[in-house]
Amino acid sequence: MMSLNKEINFKLNGRPVSVTVPVTMKTLSMLRDVLDLTGTKYACGEGECGACTIRLDGITVNSCLMYAVECDGRELVTIEGLKTEKALHPMQKAFVDHGAIQCGYCMPGMIMQADYLVENNPGLNREEIQRGLEGNVCRCTGYTKVLDAVTAVVESGE
């Protein structure tokens, strides 16, 4: 099977990246298989579960639905890009502190979406957070501790 390749340049977690990828490759595969950033998870490949959520130019997207070549010239942030050298991101810390992580497989996507929600919607209430996380499936936690964590971040104003 022939596959056309294309060189793309973009910013990933604050650093410039240049890669050559097949034009048929999804962003999720590029992150995981080419760039070895496996924090972003495959769980459905159809945009139905949110486990592959990343930020593209500040907006959360399902990386499994996006072609890698669409990243050209843009700015991506993955779960690996949230943490600073010294400390966990406040949302990551809140998830840890509130016991929101069990198997944790969906949590990179969940944390990316929660961070986006809180950043763009000051003063969210619990019901609004529930609606905002509707696209992120978790099978372990029953979401309760996730909601506790996100609510705590909203209340702390961080």
Next chain:
Amino acid sequence: MDQKVTAAAIEKTSLIGQRVKKPDAPDKATGKTRYINDMVLPQMLIGKILHAGRPHAEIVSIDVRAAEKLPGVHAVLTGKDAAGLKFGFVRDNVALKDKVRCEHDEVAAVAAETEEQAEQALRLIKVKYKDLPGIFSPEDGRKEGAALIHDNFPENKSLHFEFKHGDLAAAEAASDFIADNVFKVHHVTHCCMGTSCAIADFDNNGKLTIWSQTQYPYNYKMDLAPALGIHPGDIKVIQPPIGGAFGSKLDAYPYEPIAALLARKTGRPVKVMYTREEEFKSSPTRQPAVIHMRTGCTRDGTLTFRSADVLLDNGAYTSWGPTIPVVMMRTTSGHYRVPVIDFNAQAIYTNNPYAGSFRGYGNVQTTYATAQQMDMLAEQLDMDPIDFHLKNAQKSGETTPQKSFLRECALDDCLKTAAEATDYTKKHKQYSFAREQAGRYKKGIGLASSIHNAGGAKIHKSDGCGTILKVDDYARVTVITGASEIGQGIDAVISLIVSEELGVPLEHVSIVNNDSDIAPWDVGVHASRTTFIAGNGARRAAQQARTQILKAASGFVGIPATELDLRGGFVVQEQCGTRVIKLEKLLRQMHFHPKPELVMVTDYYEPNSEPEGADHISDHSAAYSHAVHIAEVTVDTYTGEVKVDKVTSAQDVGRVINRMGLEGQIEGGIAIGLGYVLSEEMKLENGMLQNPCFRDYKVITAPEMPELDLYFIESDCAEGPYGAKGASELPTIVIAPAIANAVYNATGIRFLDSPLTPEKVAQAIWEKQQAAERH
């Protein structure tokens, strides 16, 4: 004596019941954790499976020549490569099939350099099938003259279970009221977020290393070995972090021996990982069942008998699913004080996907029936449901007809706590009155309870767990335990227990439990057993180490060991907390002494329980516990939507160990149970799954999650670690009938068939209105 004893005294504190973070959470939150799905080994090939895509067929021919010639392809395997390598509970399965018995049956497999090559190779395999008429329900499977799915299983009969106690005819005759219903519970599947995955590699001595999602590593060797024709001792199981299990990884499934067969053929590591569609189609299911249940009572509300005739859809092969009657009968005989029992269950082979183990393990299905019948009988008796439940609730010291000994029983407390917290009796009356009034939205409140093993379940000859504990020269503790971590949090529980016993910081405890060559025997994560069994093991090992350390300290400092304690990384005086010596300094003194000693201990904890015998009369768990859920719902009578407003849970947990982890287990358990009763359903048409994706198979998402009010009843289990009991399955078990009872309270309609989807509820409400208008 140490010169630094002048430092401040250290007070005695306890971690038991505190909120402890999971040690692996920071790496999981930052994407650093490498799950099995993320793993890449040097020289690794990708394995892909060709599924039959038809429910029942003979394989006339397979032509793999084109696939084999494709660049990048290293191996193509078919049924002949696994011929005779039968595995499974009753040895009715092979990794690659010579006949198709269900949609996902594995017909061929390839290993290639890339996923794309492997997928293309699958498309080049030409299979000729001769389709056979299928059997898609247990009712059809047991009809006289039905075609046989396995030639060596006459009448399509898989496993059969029976338990009888007392004189049924006499008990029926003595009953004033009898609830008599046929309940039908449906197919659901686990939906682990990390799809099924295995990586296999053979060394040149013929030893297999398999990176597996198993939650059952030691029995897994026995399950896997016959599928490969090797000795279980030649299998090393490595358990990387996984994306959920919930019972689904209690068995070996064909993709795992397929990975191994491909690895053996190619001499390279091979990874097989399912797509989500494969995951839906090929994973085990919760066992669907038809339950004809009858429960009797006298006019004063005393239960007289319970009978259950259960017909189970085995699916095409026998995994753990058809063994669930072992638990079903414990609930039938032990859910409230029932003197006479008649239980009968038969699993029948069909061409449907086959059932495995799933959190709650048969109890979910049975409690759906028992707890609704308790509600029905209370109504027939015109008795307050709480009074009816309390009247029949067992007390501490009672024994069930199967000889489950309820040493510490807190069912009373659970009932009273939940009822009081919700004002249940008042609301129940109010809503049943209101349902006859006009109005689109109807409120309802429903109560359900159940019993479950909470101290392991001795379904094997052993229900034990081995622990090896060492404390190094820096006072860092390593616990090597047989207990698997699948996300449930045994890592935090063991750290907490060891920290409690040895007075070291939580962060100074490491757990090693992911390599079967290192960690000792354990019976796996199932039966709500891990905190109880592995927790006891860790505590006993830590206590041994503690005794050794205090004895040595006593020798060095001249204070009797009984007057010493371990706190905050120091040996202190028990009474005043005065520091005697820093623990790591003591450990080095012990190590470098003329009579040197290291702190390294082993423990094997086997719970005080009896194996489940053929007569099913045994005290098969070291503890039992109860939970009561009260669900409050609003039913939209126009759309049929059931909105769950609040769930109140009161559960006997023995003793809280890690409060945060325990809450997480209850919350998550409720969410899985809510999905089961409200929205999840594998839509099978002639054995073919119609909804293999999250869009069409609706799991609970954040907006549907109700407010939860959790009460932990601490009955202080004599055998459990610090008094704890197992806890993780009851929430999934109890919630479904609580919802069904609440919907009845709201609408006056009984839903004997699960799930209560909006279509089904709206239809039933419409039919009820039509019937009312006709009168």
